[in-house]
Amino acid sequence: MQLKRHAPHPTMSQSSEAIQKLLLAHFRGDENGFRDAAWDVVREERRLNHSVFANELEKILERGNGQSPSKTFFATLSTNNGNMPKDSDKNANLIELSQPVTDLDELILSPELQRGVDRIIRERRSSELLRSHGMKPASKLLFCGPPGCGKTVAAAALANALYLPLATVRFDAVVSSYLGETAANLRKVFDYARVRPVLLFFDEFDAIGKERTAMDEHGELKRVVNSFLQMLDSFHSETLTLAATNHQGLIDPALWRRFDDILLFDKPSPDEIETLLCRYFRQVTLSKSVRIKSISKRLVGMSHADIERLASDAIKDVVMNERGQVTPSVLTSAIERQEKRIGITQMGDSAVETTTAKRSRRSQ
Ligand SMILES: Nc1ncnc2c1ncn2[C@@H]1O[C@H](COP(=O)(O)OP(=O)(O)OP(=O)(O)O)[C@@H](O)[C@H]1O
Incomplete structure (x- = not known):
């Protein structure tokens, strides 16, 4: 590290x-x-x-x-595991606790995002100084942006940099089909994080933060968002609360101002793609005819995760075919496979959107 x-x-x-x-x-x-x-x-x-x-x-x-x-540190974590908040219906843990080792230096961030992340860390490290002047460090953050651009990995790296355990909220357990149970589960999660400093991570936050006008059968969604707003407002603790979403458009407008800081994780620029490729290909030899700069321009629009996948695909190809180096043709076929995959995913997304739109029209 x-x-x-x-x-x-x-x-x-x-x-x-x-x-x-x-x-x-x-x-x-x-x-x-x-x-x-x-x-x-x-x-x-x-x-x-x-x-x-x-x-x-x-x-x-x-x-x-x-x-x-x-050992004492890990024992504390495992003791906490015993006191984990649980869903009363299925007795499932509502959070997953881990101690990430990801380093912030491993991430390729835009200069603006890097400044945002550095500021969060600086504020947390200067919390006593800030408090002595009647101020508090940012403690409620929202990460927005497309999938695969580093929201989850940055949450882990932040937890590591701040020496906080990462407590990831398990929405599959929190969201209950029983009326009123989702809000009760959320309360248990906040109660847990109130008494022990953790990085409380609500990934795919839109699952509960959807706009209150979104239709559901019993108005349960509205109740959940309202309870969440109240819990967030009254939550004062050493814990750093972090919510992440790919669908910022779905988030209830009243939630936005509850966050002290909002960071946008975007797809990488050509320069950032170049840095990513150079990093991924560090372990292999690149043929002299591979033009990383022009390839980086071709990959604009892909996420960090897409680029990571295509690079690892190309490296696998080199290893399996016992080629000595990554050649332009190896790279081109890895790019084409990734482009095809993105096309299929997008078709899947639009099919889901159409079904959701149809359902919503039917329920109106
Ligand atoms: N900024 C980045 N720098 C380096 N690698 C990255 C970056 N962003 C993503 N990656 C790589 O892509 C993988 C997936 O990223 P991550 O899960 O953090 O994306 P995400 O924005 O949280 O996606 P989702 O919204 O789908 O959860 C990471 O594990 C990492 O390997």
Whole structure:
């Protein structure tokens, strides 16, 4: 894991190696490695004459002697698993808890999006300073944009950068066919996240945030959106709430202003496509006749996930056919397969839209 960009504090830059070791050991569950790295931090802080801080760290380490800090962390997560909010009908977990290891540096983001993400992290890291001035860091975020452009992976990377467990809300369990049960499930989710700081992630948020005029049999949708609005308004916690949607047009207008920040994840520009391709093809040899710049222009309109898939398709081709390198013809056939796939997906989408429109006309 690289921790280049988000060093914790400029004065601690010399101990960054120790911190990196600490985190690596933590995520590997390497108890001894974690303890050694923690003592390295203590030594480094002493060397910097931060003796009060070094003494505090030493006390924590001695108090925790015999316990593995990394194991303790995972034990906390698994204990939380025991207290997981559940749907009373099927007894299914309403959230899925994980500790992502994705690094923000792995993402190719537009400069504007990068600024937005950096700002969220800066605000969270300066929360005490902000609070001392009567302000709060952004804590309710909305990620919008087409599928496969990084909303989910950015949520994971944010959780990692902020050292928060990622609690992904399981809509299949939250949305209940029983009247009133969906709102009750949502309350359980918020109650869970109120008492323990997590990154609470509502992926495919439109499943519950649909405009209140959307037709349904019992007006249940309207009740759910209203309850969600109230819960979001009264939710004040260390938790970072993040909703993501591919269908921003469906979101109830009253919900928009509840979010402190809205970030748009768009399809990559030609330059971003070029960076993506170079990154994916790092592990293979590219034939000299492959013109990455002009290929990048051809791929405009594809998502990051589409480009990742076609690159991996081309690499598989090279491996399976024992070719030494990615040639223009390998690349062209991978692109054509991906274009065909996108065409089929779009046909599927428009068939779903037609059925939805028909149903909605029938119910009016
Ligand atoms: N900005 C990005 N930089 C690098 N890789 C990306 C980026 N966006 C997406 N990817 C790749 O595409 C995959 C799918 O992306 P992701 O699931 O985050 O998209 P999404 O916007 O959440 O899609 P959906 O709306 O369908 O859930 C990622 O796992 C990652 O490999």
